[in-house]
Amino acid sequence: MGDDGSKNNKEDDFVENLGDSALMVVPFAKFLPLINEIGNFFNEIIELVEAAEHNKRTCEILKNRVRVAELAVRDLRDKKKDRQDFFNRINYIRLQELSTIITQIKKFISEISLMKTLIKYLKEKSVEKIFKELCMEFDSCINLLSFSINVEIADELEQLKSDQDDLFKYILGMVAGINDNDCFADLSEKFFSTVVKVNAMEKFMNETSQNQTKIDNIFQIHPLKFSDYESDDRRVNKWYKTTNKGEVFAFKTIAEGENYMIVQNKVTILKELHDWQNIIKFYGIISDGNKWHYLVTEWAERGNLREFYQNKNDFDLKSKLRISLDIARGLNFLRTVEIFHRDIRAENILITLNETAKLANFKLSRYLTAATLNQKQNLERVRYCAPELLERAPNYKYDQRCEIYSFGILLWEIAEERVPYQDSNDILDIVDKVYNKTYREPFSENSQMPEEFKRLEIEGIRSS
Structure with missing residues (x-):
C-alpha cells in the first residue's frame, strides 16, 4: 500500500x-x-x-x-x-x-x-x-x-x-505449563506448533470420519502390545513395562458402550499434548486379545484430588492455590486447542508424586450415554453440572460455559475440602437445588481463601 x-x-x-x-x-x-x-x-x-x-x-x-x-x-x-x-x-x-x-x-x-x-x-x-x-x-x-x-x-x-x-x-x-527447559522462543514455537497441529488433526478427523483407514494411515495409529505390560494384580489399574518395572502406567477399561473409533481418534489427538504438565500423558489404546480394550496413560502416584486432600494433613492455602493454578492452566490450554474435557470434577484431577495436578479421565466419546455409567458416577457428575445441562434442553450443546461452571464448583471444593452438595445423595434433589432454586454452595465464614479466588469461583458458576 x-x-x-x-x-x-x-x-x-x-x-x-x-x-x-x-x-x-x-x-x-x-x-x-x-x-x-x-x-x-x-x-x-x-x-x-x-x-x-x-x-x-x-x-x-x-x-x-x-x-x-x-x-x-x-x-x-x-x-x-x-x-x-x-x-x-x-x-x-x-x-x-x-x-x-x-x-x-x-x-x-x-x-x-x-x-x-x-x-x-x-x-x-x-x-x-x-x-x-x-x-x-x-x-x-x-x-x-x-x-x-x-x-x-x-x-x-x-x-x-x-x-x-x-x-x-x-x-x-501457557508455556509455563510446558514440561521442558527450553528458552522462551523455543517454548513459544512448541506451543504454536501444537495448537496448529491439534486443530488441523481435529478438523481432518471430523471431515474424514467415514474413512477410518485413511485416518489410521495418515496418523500411523498402531495399538500398543499387551505383552509388553504386566500387573501384580489385574484388579488394580497400575501396570508396569515388562522390561522395566520403574515405568508405571495406568490402564483404564474402555466401556463397551463407547464408540471405539471415536475414542481412538480422540486419544491420537490427546497424545499430542504430552508436553503439557497439567494434562495427563496419553500413550494409546491396548487390547488384551479378548473382549477388553484399555486406555493407557501416565500413572499418578497420589491418586485423585479428593483422595489427595482427604489424606493430606496440611492442605494449606499455598497448596490449594498451586493446584487450582495447575488445573486452570490445563483447562486454558484445552480451550486454546478447542478440546472439551466434558467431565471436570475432583475424581478426574490426578495428583503426581511431586503434587502437580493433571486433567485426566476425559469424556472421550461425545456419544457416551448414561447407560455406560453407574448410579454413583451419574450422581458425582451431576454435582458439577451446569444448570443448562441439568435442564436437559433438547437443543442445548455442551460449550465452554459448562467447563467454566464445573471449574467454579471444583474451586469451591478445593477451598472448602468438601464434596459439593454433600448432604444430597439424590440426583433429583441436586437438580432441584441447582436448577430450580438456583442454590450455590457458599464459602464458609472463616474461609482463608483470597477475595480474588472467591470472585473467580463466583464468576465461574455464574457463567451458565
Whole structure:
C-alpha cells in the first residue's frame, strides 16, 4: 500500500477515467443492497468482538470504525430524499470498495481474536502492520465518501500495544505449563506448533470420519502390545513395562458402550499434548486379545484430588492455590486447542508424586450415554453440572460455559475440602437445588481463601 500522495494521484486518475459518467445518477434501489450489506457486516462484527478472547481493544477500535460507516449509510437510507446528489456512479463504486474493506476488517477481527487463527499473525509479527493498513484504507474510503470520522491515532496505537502486552503475558503463562527447559522462543514455537497441529488433526478427523483407514494411515495409529505390560494384580489399574518395572502406567477399561473409533481418534489427538504438565500423558489404546480394550496413560502416584486432600494433613492455602493454578492452566490450554474435557470434577484431577495436578479421565466419546455409567458416577457428575445441562434442553450443546461452571464448583471444593452438595445423595434433589432454586454452595465464614479466588469461583458458576 502506498503513501497518501500516491493514493491521491490514483484517485484523481480514477475520477478522470470515469469522465462524465462519474456523476451519472444511480437509482437508490441499486445502493440499498450495499447499505444493507454494510449493516449486516457490522452486526456480525459486534458478535465477533463480544466473543473475542485476544486483542479485544484492537477489535473494539475496528468495530468503532465500522460503526461510523454503518451510521453514515443508515443516514443515507433514512434521508435519501435530501441526499439525491450522493447517488451517483462514483459514490456507488466507492461504497462497493468500502464494503470490501469492511469484509477484510471482519475477517481480520475473526482471526486475531482467537488463538488458533491468531498464531500466523504472531509468527509473522504482522498484527500492527495489517491493522494500520486496514485503518488507512478504511479512513481513505470514508473521506472520499465525505463521511466524517474522528479518531485519535496515538491512542489507538497505545491500545494496540496494550493488547500485545496482554498476549505476551498469556503466552508466557501457557508455556509455563510446558514440561521442558527450553528458552522462551523455543517454548513459544512448541506451543504454536501444537495448537496448529491439534486443530488441523481435529478438523481432518471430523471431515474424514467415514474413512477410518485413511485416518489410521495418515496418523500411523498402531495399538500398543499387551505383552509388553504386566500387573501384580489385574484388579488394580497400575501396570508396569515388562522390561522395566520403574515405568508405571495406568490402564483404564474402555466401556463397551463407547464408540471405539471415536475414542481412538480422540486419544491420537490427546497424545499430542504430552508436553503439557497439567494434562495427563496419553500413550494409546491396548487390547488384551479378548473382549477388553484399555486406555493407557501416565500413572499418578497420589491418586485423585479428593483422595489427595482427604489424606493430606496440611492442605494449606499455598497448596490449594498451586493446584487450582495447575488445573486452570490445563483447562486454558484445552480451550486454546478447542478440546472439551466434558467431565471436570475432583475424581478426574490426578495428583503426581511431586503434587502437580493433571486433567485426566476425559469424556472421550461425545456419544457416551448414561447407560455406560453407574448410579454413583451419574450422581458425582451431576454435582458439577451446569444448570443448562441439568435442564436437559433438547437443543442445548455442551460449550465452554459448562467447563467454566464445573471449574467454579471444583474451586469451591478445593477451598472448602468438601464434596459439593454433600448432604444430597439424590440426583433429583441436586437438580432441584441447582436448577430450580438456583442454590450455590457458599464459602464458609472463616474461609482463608483470597477475595480474588472467591470472585473467580463466583464468576465461574455464574457463567451458565
